[in-house]
Amino acid sequence: MSLDVLFNQFMSGIARGALLFLVASGLSLTFGVLRVLNFAHGSLYMLGAFLSYSIWKHLLIPVVGFYVATIIAALLIAAIGLVIELFLLRRLYSRGWPEQLLATYAVVLIITDAVKWGWGGEFLSIPRPKPFTGAVLLFDFPFPSYNFFIILLGLGLVVFLWWLVYRTRLGDIIRAAAHDREMVSALGIPIPWLFTWIFVLGSLIAGLSGAVSAPYGAIALGMDIDIIIECFAVVVIGGMGSLPGTLLGSFIVGQVYAFGIMIKPELALANIFIVMAVVLIIRPWGIFGKPER
């Protein structure tokens, strides 16, 4: 097998990992601070994709239309996240995991039906926006430039989240709250509001990633469950609530999948979950995660 073939396969894995990271980072952030496993994260991603399509279709602005639609869709999803947090999640923090999971699963069903009702279950598509329509040559082999856009966006998000969590006062509070919520509350910091804004930020990331995934593939029912399951694999491998963990988890899942496809395509998907199972056995809290206290 020649080197360029391996390189291309590696790059395809990076592209897959980048999209996964975009989605999983929001899921992981929410979990890290709120300790709520948001099953509906994938649904917000799906809704973001459908909304961006409708806005894009409505705007009909050449060139920048897609980018404007993406920003509006992400903001709308953030607003929906706000409503979900204020009216549902806020009441569930003190309850156990099963109730939280059931509640967020209820949101999954509600959003699925809302999408069916609003868009009729058709699969839709947005053409790739300029200037990312073509491909760039990497060692004489084409690599789609939109994939670069997603990778850059993923890297941008890493830098932003890193800056937010490790370089701002809000980040200090976030980390402190993740560590010991009662102590932070005792210091006079309004935990409920912190939680609300973290959930809104998580939702914004979900909406954004849904919108940018639209020109990449198809916008269709079922894309929510599809992505959330892979995101779970990512955060379990990397460590729940850990930013570097999510990054590494996305990278591992992307590569395991890409090379699995090349070597034994039938087992490509199973490989990911084998890796996940191995991590769960050796380090149940994930590679970069911390054991639950």
Added chain:
Amino acid sequence: MKRLAILTILLLVVAVTATAQTQSGPAVPIKIGAICDFAGPCFMYCEASMEGLRIAVEEINAAGGILGRKLEVATRDTEMKVDVAVRELKDLILREKVNFLIGPCSSGTGLAMQVVHSEYKTLRISAIANTEGMTVDKFSPYFVQVVPNTYMEATANTRYLHKKYPKAKKFCTIGPDYEFGRREEAAFEEEIKRLVPDAEILYQAWPKPGEKDFTSFITAIMAKKPDAVHGSLFGGDLVAFTKQAAPYGFFEKFPFIALYDLPVLMSLGVDAPDGVMGFGRGCFFMDPNPKMMAFAEKFKTVKGAYPDAWAVQTYDAVYLLKAGIEKAKTVETDAVVKALEGLSIEGLRGKFFIRPLDHMGSVPCYQGVIAKDPAYPFKVWKEISRIPGEEVMRPEAGVREIWQKTGVVR
């Protein structure tokens, strides 16, 4: 007192059953149970299918019904889950007491239902789901197929591919990893080895249904440098694949065929790759005969959009049922099944008949090349080929051979 109560109930039961019996005269409608998978990728197919059904039923009722009896429809959703499908199916048969069944979309729920309605001796016509498993491997006399099955469809499109690229010897395949994709690619392999004895399958990609990122599959196929690629991707998966493969120059490098039907072409819009081969099951641009075009116009006025094959097939299914009942002169299942065997009708896709041996309809398969057409706001096909079902149906001897393995006695 208690005895009186029991007596009253008994009397009531007798009275109700008596009226039920006297009701079975000509005024009682013929009830069709429409069962479909209103979820995931099947949702829109089922929606279109039900509209085709509704149009056919309305036409028939406006013309006086069948044997003087109106048609009535009870619709059920399987949620694309096998357990729900079986539950809803039983409800249609036992509580709604439907006379006939039409549906579903998924080969998975279809196969599961087949066992149940066959037990209750209720006839089902499939208008979307097309696995050969339903007509061949698990044959049931209470099942009739009006969609080209996976074997016919893949055999036909393999011939088209071979005709266009007779020199191609090395192939890769890409199909969704479930019943439908597996069967299509198996049939492709069978047929291409008949046409090109030294054909080689270099690599087979099996993305899961609903895959969002085909990049790694695309690079893996390209690394093998095949002469042509056979695909059985469809729907949203094909949309995603096409958009992701285009920047790689995939379509310029390799001849490719897949299920580029109306919804995919509409969704892709300008991204639909000119010159790439598609196959489909028959809609207005594939078979623009007057009957088909009249149906398309009718559908368009109701739904505001062009109908795809799903609506066409379901429409044909209802008319097939009508012809069967009229020939049998009764709605009694066994008589209708008998009447359908060998029956031929003029459907929207032209004339087809039901093969008595396995109840497979000799429905045509369509292929073409994606191209612009100023008449439509989306891309359609040119160089269209219509392969009649008779030419690509599995020979009866072949069917019997499989039956020997699966234990079907007929």
